[in-house]
Amino acid sequence: MMQDAAVAVDAPDPLAVFKSHELRLVPESGGLLEKLFFRAAGQNEQAVMTDGLFLLIFWFSVFFFVLLMGLMVYWVIKYRRRPGVPAPLSAPHNGPLEIFWTVVPSSALLVIFLAGFWGYMSKVVAPADALRLNVTGFKWDWEVVYPGGEKPAYTMPLGTKDAVKIIVLPENSPVQLLLKSNDVIHAFWVPDYRTKMDLYPNRLTTYTFHTEKLADDEVYRDHWVFCAEYCGQSHSEMYAIIRVVRQNDYEAILADWNTGSLSCEELGELVYRTNCVSCHTVDGSPGIGPTWLGSFGTMRALENGQQVLMDENYIRESILYPEAKRVAGFAGQNMTAFLGLSEDEIAGVICYIRSLSEQGQDTPEGEEAPGDGAGTKGDSADG
Numbered sequence: 001m002m003q004d005a006a007v008a009v010d011a012p013d014p015l016a017v018f019k020s021h022e023l024r025l026v027p028e029s030g031g032l033l034e035k036l037f038f039r040a041a042g043q044n045e046q047a048v049m050t051d052g053l054f055l056l057i058f059w060f061s062v063f064f065f066v067l068l069m070g071l072m073v074y075w076v077i078k079y080r081r082r083p084g085v086p087a088p089l090s091a092p093h094n095g096p097l098e099i100f101w102t103v104v105p106s107s108a109l110l111v112i113f114l115a116g117f118w119g120y121m122s123k124v125v126a127p128a129d130a131l132r133l134n135v136t137g138f139k140w141d142w143e144v145v146y147p148g149g150e151k152p153a154y155t156m157p158l159g160t161k162d163a164v165k166i167i168v169l170p171e172n173s174p175v176q177l178l179l180k181s182n183d184v185i186h187a188f189w190v191p192d193y194r195t196k197m198d199l200y201p202n203r204l205t206t207y208t209f210h211t212e213k214l215a216d217d218e219v220y221r222d223h224w225v226f227c228a229e230y231c232g233q234s235h236s237e238m239y240a241i242i243r244v245v246r247q248n249d250y251e252a253i254l255a256d257w258n259t260g261s262l263s264c265e266e267l268g269e270l271v272y273r274t275n276c277v278s279c280h281t282v283d284g285s286p287g288i289g290p291t292w293l294g295s296f297g298t299m300r301a302l303e304n305g306q307q308v309l310m311d312e313n314y315i316r317e318s319i320l321y322p323e324a325k326r327v328a329g330f331a332g333q334n335m336t337a338f339l340g341l342s343e344d345e346i347a348g349v350i351c352y353i354r355s356l357s358e359q360g361q362d363t364p365e366g367e368e369a370p371g372d373g374a375g376t377k378g379d380s381a382d383g
């Protein structure tokens, strides 16, 4: 206590509030059902839409359950067998009625499908300007690396853990996490955003969401991050905090965290210069292997006649297993498998190749960035 006060007096720290151990979670809200199902209001458009669809399906199910069970009980009693009364013959067929009870529920299901599909796409496709973080799950914590190479340096004691990571994010921004696991399957889950995504060893997945706008009098807002895939003894302790702050505060915090480490792109470029430069060009000129310029998010024709999307997983697979999906037109050029590269270095190469595409071709307005959202598919590349 005394120590804290002394620090505050000697050198006022403008970032002290963001190191705060005070949780500012979204307060509980809504009626009984909302509290029961959601605890607090969804924090972005996708979450609000998810809740709406969930409640629609819930009430749809309740309505038909009550209707069907009610009719069944009523008819079971009304038409029960009575002594001396012969059972009447059932009508064999009623065309209009059958069409009615097929078409009406089917169209309701179609509405649910379309709303669900639209919601799913909005959760897996990231806008081109999304903030991209690399997240690794392991037993039992999360490692987060920001685009500039920064790692969360603020922690707080929470529950049974002394140092729970505070993942700081800017308000009102699209964010895409590139996820992987070092050991078993985990799942990154932010209940306030209503989305979760599995993390696998040997495969990359993405988690896309939009942070909310803070209220005028708010300095930061906290959200729980949980692991939603049972992953062993301390699974229940695999939690972190997302702290949403204003854009200028976010920049100040990241500057505070910066320890001079290489950015994701710089790391990728370094890997390129030391491993890949002899076969791959980055200016579009022909090389022993395909050029990296403008390649991210494009469809590539393979030797076996198939087409494959050049995305995160394709790049990763082609670095580790170059023969898995060979690009057509490079017969006889057998690439070495770079099994010695770390997952961080591979993530760097992905950042670097992505940056070469962003420079080379502007994403038309209103369209998604090349390859975005495809990270959940199992594909591969020519590294």
Ligand SMILES: [Cu+2]
Pocket (backbone or CB within 6 Å): 137, 185, 186, 187, 227, 228, 229, 230, 231, 235, 238
């Ligand atoms: Cu886990």
